[in-house]
Amino acid sequence: MTDDSDSTPKNSEGYLAVSRRGAMLGAVAIATATRFADSAEAQSAAPQPALPVPADKALTVRTTINGDMLEINVDARTSLLDMLREQLGLAGAKKGCDHGQCGACTVHVDGRRVASCLTFAAKVEGREVTTIEGLAEGDTLHPMQQAFIDHDALQCGYCTPGQIMAAVACVQEGNATSPERIREYMSGNICRCGAYVGIVAAIQDAAAQMRRA
Numbered sequence: 728m729t730d731d732s733d734s735t736p737k738n739s740e741g742y743l744a745v746s747r748r749g750a751m752l753g754a755v756a757i758a759t760a761t762r763f764a765d766s767a768e769a770q771s772a773a774p775q776p777a778l779p780v781p782a783d784k785a786l787t788v789r790t791t792i793n794g795d796m797l798e799i800n801v802d803a804r805t806s807l808l809d810m811l812r813e814q815l816g817l818a819g820a821k822k823g824c825d826h827g828q829c830g831a832c833t834v835h836v837d838g839r840r841v842a843s844c845l846t847f848a849a850k851v852e853g854r855e856v857t858t859i860e861g862l863a864e865g866d867t868l869h870p871m872q873q874a875f876i877d878h879d880a881l882q883c884g885y886c887t888p889g890q891i892m893a894a895v896a897c898v899q900e901g902n903a904t905s906p907e908r909i910r911e912y913m914s915g916n917i918c919r920c921g922a923y924v925g926i927v928a929a930i931q932d933a934a935a936q937m938r939r940a
């Protein structure tokens with residue numbers, strides 16, 4: 728995602744440094760966000776001025792996010808969701824409830840879905856994080872993204888990034904084998920618009936494509 732030809736400083740191990748004030752990555756991340764990221768929201772979620780962090784709470788996290796190796800200075804109390812949205816400008820994952828109950832913040836850590844609002848940023852040290860911004864291959868949408876469009880599986884779109892990340896995991900876990908099973912294994916992702924019929928149809932469609940790939 729990041730242009731390696733830029734002059735951004737990297738350490739000897741190739742990690743790109745990101746301070747709490749953010750975010751040289753922010754502009755890049757926003758610019759490369761998929762069409763599912765709300766651009767107005769992405770701009771409002773651009774890195775904000777950070778409050779001072781007490782020395783005993785300061786932490787550096789080294790992690791890979793959407794293929795970029797990053798070294799990020801965080802407050803040890805920061806959630807993965809806040810680090811993504813507020814420090815890195817990756818606004819695709821949404822803050823719905825902030826209590827692990829709606830699934831809007833779903834991302835993948837080492838290929839497994841997690842609620843990023845319930846995950847400390849420190850927990851992704853040395854791990855690989857994928858957000859909705861990292862799902863497409865260049866201009867080619869992931870089959871799950873395309874299927875959500877094809878099946879009209881969204882209305883307001885607020886839950887959609889989390890639905891798609893959970894849906895990809897649902898297929899990869901082998902749990903997209905029937906509409907009933909899809910509903911069960913997607914039950915942690917709430918859609919207040921009630922787009923569930925389209926969501927299940929999209930997952931069935933994308934699952935077939937993902938199995939053929």
Ligand code: FES
Binds near residue numbers: 825831844
């Ligand atoms: S915002 Fe994380 S589960 Fe609702």
Ligand code: FES
Binds near residue numbers: 887
């Ligand atoms: S599309 Fe509006 S909350 Fe799901």
